Amino acid sequence: MTRAYCLDLRERVVASVLExxxxxxxxxxxxxxxxxxxxxxxxxRQTGSFAPGKMxxxxxxxxxxxxxxxxxxxxxxxxxxxxxxxxxxxxRGIVVCQDTVxxxxxxxxxxxxxxxxxx
Numbered sequence: 439m440t441r442a443y444c445l446d447l448r449e450r451v452v453a454s455v456l457e458x459x460x461x462x463x464x465x466x467x468x469x470x471x472x473x474x475x476x477x478x479x480x481x482x483r484q485t486g487s488f489a490p491g492k493m494x495x496x497x498x499x500x501x502x503x504x505x506x507x508x509x510x511x512x513x514x515x516x517x518x519x520x521x522x523x524x525x526x527x528x529x530r531g532i533v534v535c536q537d538t539v540x541x542x543x544x545x546x547x548x549x550x551x552x553x554x555x556x557x
Contacts, residue, residue, distance in 0.1 A: 442490035443470065448478050449488050455479045500534055501527075501542040512548065 447468060454464045455475060465472040482488060501508065504527065511526060512518060518526075520536045520543070527534060 440493075442493060443474070445488050448490075451475055452479050452482045452488065499542065499545070500538060501532070504530075504532060505546070508542070509546070 447470070451464055451468050451470065451474075454467070455461065456479075461472050461475045465475045478488065507530070508523065508527075511523065520539045523539050524534065524536050527539070
């Protein structure tokens, strides 16, 4: 995973821009992308800080609050597909893709593998 640039570099880059140097010249001098120079300068003007934002982290499970409903529906209709579950969730105002449903069920230890028909 990449790391954020150090505060010292960010401070020197923004100081050069504030002194009036063109963004592309500053980017070339410090070996960073012009877009980084623009973002850091904007951040400094808006917040007064050079600190990078949070990188990475844990993403909440979207379907966890609806776990009981999903498990109950699967008990009622054991042959339901992820597409059908997705449509039922959408009818309740929970818009997610089929992959989200599949990953949630996998985390719960449930399988959605279906046997091909007629075999």
